[in-house]
Amino acid sequence: MSIATLGIDLGKTTIHVVGLDDRGQPVERKKLTRTGLFRFLANLAPCRVAMEACAGSHHVARKAEAMGHRAVILPGQFVLGYTKGQKNDDADATAIAEAATRPTMPEVTIKDGTQQAIQLLHRSRQGWIKQRTEVANRIRAMLLEFGITVPNRIGNLRKALPGILADAENELPDGVRDLLAEHWRQLQTLDDQVVTVTSKLEQLARQDARAARLLTVPGIGPIIATAFVAAVGDGSQFGKGRDCSAWLGLVPQQYTTGGKPRLLGISKRGNRYLRTLLIHGARTVLRHADKQDDALRRWIRPLDGRTHMNKAAVALANKLTRVAWAVLTRGEAFRAEAAAA
Structure with missing residues (x-):
């Protein structure tokens, strides 16, 4: 029976794989070396190849896609709920394969x-x-x-x-x-x-053309631009700028129950390093907002006046993240008028 989904539990020297058919039933279980894994994938009919986000997962995913498979990298915290029984490598590979079959399961974008x-x-x-x-x-x-x-x-x-x-x-x-x-x-x-x-x-x-476009955004220098490209790539994995901000943890954390919405402080999810850099870049823009006059600075000044400087910096970092996403996805340089809209 053919394999529809292959779950891979990556290890340093040994790798466990579990293959599921179209009905989700295990039809293949193997313990392989890294060389053996690539040989196994090369002889396997195209299927969904899933693994947890970990050291080396992006490399394996790129190799699998080059062989015609659809590679999927899953966040480890969402795979944990599919683990049954005792903790072992075979059970982990099975959980990865089962999690990959869920249509609503979030995926990690494969880095080049x-x-x-x-x-x-x-x-x-x-x-x-x-x-x-x-x-x-x-x-x-x-x-x-x-x-x-x-x-x-x-x-x-x-x-x-x-x-x-x-x-x-x-x-x-x-x-x-x-x-x-x-x-x-x-x-x-x-x-x-x-x-x-x-x-x-x-x-x-x-x-890098992507980083060079990001350099046109206020508050984004070479360090932030390259970090943004390393984390986000071309931004195509996000449907809108707010999704990118939410992924970085710059939007309010939501706690809604009984139909009563409640917004807390920022969620601080995602890439802490990049989020910190963006907030520091926003502080620089706030500090020099009165030295330039454009649409973005006119948007900033009332914000800086009505709230604490730290809150204003986080709000501006949220804004700059959305602007950076737009610059990446649209392939154009920064425009203050569009950013202040």
Whole structure:
């Protein structure tokens, strides 16, 4: 009997697959290696190939589509409800296959190689910035043990530390001075890595047509533009701009029961990193809204005056997300008149 839906439980070395027929009955169960999986897919008649969103799922989905299958990536939290009995790889593959047969099951858009490459650059940059903060805090803590304080902000630490290391009268033990010098070299290395990856993202923002269009939107620079492209792609998976904002968690959370609607704070669902970047970009636009006069700025000024700055920034980030989606899907540059409509 032919396989209509194939559920794949991806692992690092071993992969379990379960095939369902048109009636949803299991007709195939296999344990494969990664090479064996691609060989199995190449010999399989075109069908729906489903897997959970995880490391490597986009790569497998692209390979499956190249072989003529319809690849589907499912959010893991929605697959969990289809798991029955004990937790094991075969049961997980069965749950994935059964979840994929539901017509209302949400799907994760498959990323292309370029999107994943950009995303890895952002994750590396984010990790190096975090490490840099940790090293800076460690340096401050060591200096404080010997009564030496440095003003807040990492720039102040960069300026003060060479002088502290060179000062022979600050009573720092030689072992501590050597340790601080090693941390200072590590901090400089992390600075160089962040600068290098940032310049690569800026170059990608100019080269990629989608990111270049996003650069025309106020509050969106190379970092936000490339992060948006890595997460959203061309935006075709969303029917309207509000869907994109809801996916990013920038719309109010709804709690309706008994026919009584209740709207709470923003849902904070989806990509936290991109949502944070968009809110910071909106803060910049708010801060300089009085320096330009166009339709979007005239829309912003009353908003900034009647509510708290943080709420205004989130509302503007919601607006800019919808504008960015329109710029991507329509293939045109930003127009202030259309954005303020």
